[in-house]
Amino acid sequence: MAVPTAHRDQAPDPQSGLAxxxxxxxxxxxxxxxxxxxxxxQGNLVILPKDVAADFQRFCELNPKPCPLIGTAVxxxxxxxxxxxDLDIRTDIPRYRVWKHGELVAEPxxxxxxxxxxxxxxxxxxxxxxxxxxxxxxxEIRHIACGCNxxxxxxxxxxxxxxxxxxxxxxxxxxxxxxxxxRAIEITARFPAVHGAPVHIGKPEQIGIxxxxxxxxxxxxxxxxxxxxxxxxxGVTPQSVIxxxxxxxxxxxxxxxxxxxxxxxxEFAVT
Amino acid sequence: MAVPTAHRDQAPDPQSGLAxxxxxxxxxxxxxxxxxxxxxxQGNLVILPKDVAADFQRFCELNPKPCPLIGTAVxxxxxxxxxxxDLDIRTDIPRYRVWKHGELVAEPxxxxxxxxxxxxxxxxxxxxxxxxxxxxxxxEIRHIACGCNxxxxxxxxxxxxxxxxxxxxxxxxxxxxxxxxxRAIEITARFPAVHGAPVHIGKPEQIGIxxxxxxxxxxxxxxxxxxxxxxxxxGVTPQSVIxxxxxxxxxxxxxxxxxxxxxxxxEFAVT
Numbered sequence: 001m002a003v004p005t006a007h008r009d010q011a012p013d014p015q016s017g018l019a020x021x022x023x024x025x026x027x028x029x030x031x032x033x034x035x036x037x038x039x040x041x042q043g044n045l046v047i048l049p050k051d052v053a054a055d056f057q058r059f060c061e062l063n064p065k066p067c068p069l070i071g072t073a074v075x076x077x078x079x080x081x082x083x084x085x086d087l088d089i090r091t092d093i094p095r096y097r098v099w100k101h102g103e104l105v106a107e108p109x110x111x112x113x114x115x116x117x118x119x120x121x122x123x124x125x126x127x128x129x130x131x132x133x134x135x136x137x138x139x140e141i142r143h144i145a146c147g148c149n150x151x152x153x154x155x156x157x158x159x160x161x162x163x164x165x166x167x168x169x170x171x172x173x174x175x176x177x178x179x180x181x182x183r184a185i186e187i188t189a190r191f192p193a194v195h196g197a198p199v200h201i202g203k204p205e206q207i208g209i210x211x212x213x214x215x216x217x218x219x220x221x222x223x224x225x226x227x228x229x230x231x232x233x234x235g236v237t238p239q240s241v242i243x244x245x246x247x248x249x250x251x252x253x254x255x256x257x258x259x260x261x262x263x264x265x266x267e268f269a270v271t
Numbered sequence: 272m273a274v275p276t277a278h279r280d281q282a283p284d285p286q287s288g289l290a291x292x293x294x295x296x297x298x299x300x301x302x303x304x305x306x307x308x309x310x311x312x313q314g315n316l317v318i319l320p321k322d323v324a325a326d327f328q329r330f331c332e333l334n335p336k337p338c339p340l341i342g343t344a345v346x347x348x349x350x351x352x353x354x355x356x357d358l359d360i361r362t363d364i365p366r367y368r369v370w371k372h373g374e375l376v377a378e379p380x381x382x383x384x385x386x387x388x389x390x391x392x393x394x395x396x397x398x399x400x401x402x403x404x405x406x407x408x409x410x411e412i413r414h415i416a417c418g419c420n421x422x423x424x425x426x427x428x429x430x431x432x433x434x435x436x437x438x439x440x441x442x443x444x445x446x447x448x449x450x451x452x453x454r455a456i457e458i459t460a461r462f463p464a465v466h467g468a469p470v471h472i473g474k475p476e477q478i479g480i481x482x483x484x485x486x487x488x489x490x491x492x493x494x495x496x497x498x499x500x501x502x503x504x505x506g507v508t509p510q511s512v513i514x515x516x517x518x519x520x521x522x523x524x525x526x527x528x529x530x531x532x533x534x535x536x537x538e539f540a541v542t
Contacts, residue, residue: 178472185456186468197457201449202473202499228473 016040018085020260021092027109030094032256034128041194041265042258043070043083043123044235045093046242047111047251050075053120055163059241060122062160066169066237068193070263071123078115080123083261089121095254102246107254114251124235125194126258127172129265133187139180142221149256150174151215152234156208157199159237164245171199171231173212175223181230188232193268200231207231287311289356291531292363298380301365303527305399312465312536313529314341314354314394315506316364317513318382318522321346324391326434330512331393333431337440337508339464341534342394349386351394354532360392366525373517378525385522396465397506397529398443400536404458410451413492420527421445422486423505427479428470430508435516442470442502444483446494452501459503464539471502478502 012018017040023029033042048056053075060067071083078089090111098106098114108114127150131141143150150172157169176184181201189197200207212229213220217236223229242250253259283289288311294300304313319327324346331338342354349360361382369377369385379385398421402412414421421443428440447455452472460468471478483500484491488507494500513521524530 178474178477179470182456182469182472185453186460189457189460198453199450201453203449203497206449206497226474226477 017260017262021084021087024094024260025088025091030109033094033258033260034256037260039132039264039266041070041083041261041263041268042126042128043261044126044238045089045096045251045253045259046122046124046238047089047119048122048242048247049116049249050118050120052163052247053122056122056165056238059159059162059165060124060238062162063169063237064192065196065199065233066159066235068125068195069122070125070193071261073121075120076117078121080121083123083259083263085262087261089259090115093253093259094257097252097254099242099247099250099252101248102243111251116249119251123259123261124238125268126235127195127232128258129194129268130188130191130232132265133191133269134184137183137187139176139184142175143219146219146221148221149218151212151220152217152236153204153209153231154216154240159241164247165241167237167241167244168208169199170217170234170237170240171207172218172234172236173215173229173231175221175227175229177226178228181228184230190269192270194265195232195235198230199233202228204229204231288531288533292355292358295365295531296359296362301380304365304529304531305527308531310403310535310537312341312354312532312534312539313397313399314532315397315509316360316367316522316524316530317393317395317509318360318390319393319518320387320520321389321391323434323518324393327393327436327509330430330433330436331395331509333433334440334508335463336467336470336504337430337506339396339466340393341396341464342532344392346391347388349392351392354394354530354534356533358532360530361386364524364530365528368523368525370513370518370521370523372519373514382522390522394530394532395506395509396539398466398503399529400465400539401459401462401503403536404462404540405455408454408458410447410455413446414490417490417492419492420489422483422491423488423507424475424480424502425487425511430512435518436512438512438515439479440470441488441505441508441511442478443489443505443507444486444500444502446492446498446500448497449499452499455501461540463541465536466503466506469501470504473499475500475502
């Protein structure tokens, strides 16, 4: 008796990373990727010409907390097989930003017009992964509860420089009760590939943050007197560093429009 | 050619738990056990009559952070084979405290005169184990740097009651920089058998502590403006609970004079 078999052209699980990328590629999904493919890792994109790519890769390796590299492509290649079956970095993100000498020059829906054979793609882990683990433990994520962006701050903490890439670390902040802060440290320490444990707690002024109500990126969120601000190294750091380095050419994702991968958040937990 | 073999009556490694217990039993070592047998687990002692022992065991199981049980003896038995070769709980601790109906009645060097066939011994993990791991990571332990006892506080946090055993959790406090506090949470979370991760950070008033400079047990230590107080559940909790429960008969170790075991601190780390 014949047993039904899976076909190569069978539609993927609609909640999978592959289905999300197919929806984006075909134009069926536009806009932010938050909430797409629950449980799958989303990543920040940086694309640089080969002549500065090695310096940037070393920058990431020197600064693994703000810049946890989860995937790198071969120069000129739009595929990143380690992160997804049938992945095409030119088409699988809803919106991109193209930069020349530090100036934003375009925000296209795909990279078909601007792709070059000398471009190297880097994918950097994102806090969506650890936020899922925190919420699964019952911890409230304030900016999600408030329906806004996470507040982010430029700090007085310098990153380790590599070539033209240098500048301050950017952190994201989530206010929590002391008990939740302890749990959050325990949980995020298990996710080194997506920023890992916090870099600071409780004393904003020690890392050069003067006013929690005035973030440099994202939105301010309320912090209760009974709460502690908890600071994680943030994936906006490489964008801030690239803006200062002003490379001749660069592509990043449009804020909030991430690469959805085939990797599961749970795979990124170390035991 | 004959190869030298180890003899049963060969002297143990002088830095081992066994050597420490033999030195204590023979009277060669008296006083606090701090610094003896580096790397070996030390434990708090509680001995209770069989008729209340089950309630106390359940109390420990309900409150694993302040009362992490690392060994239990058979009623009437002075051996705890899981914790040490040749271990005799009647003689292997430098000094004991004997209590009747909550009153301290004696502080003997051994239990030979007071031992009874209905006594059940419990050994509870101690913060010496995790302090060793913190110092190995380069974190300063303030009370050790100051050469005094750790400050301990009765909190407004209730333990889960079992029979006559109930009362507030006692915590120990170690002030740290924010970065060290984060590392300390990551490290001690790996040691659930010796109090585990902190129970509170940063806001003493939230757990009923009015003045850090006035600990209920131990000694006050300086806390810098740039530091955060970090609170761990403390092994003094069972002693405080027993003092309130006033059992007809009870034996504990004399403060600072612990049971040195054959188990290594590193064995207690979960990965």
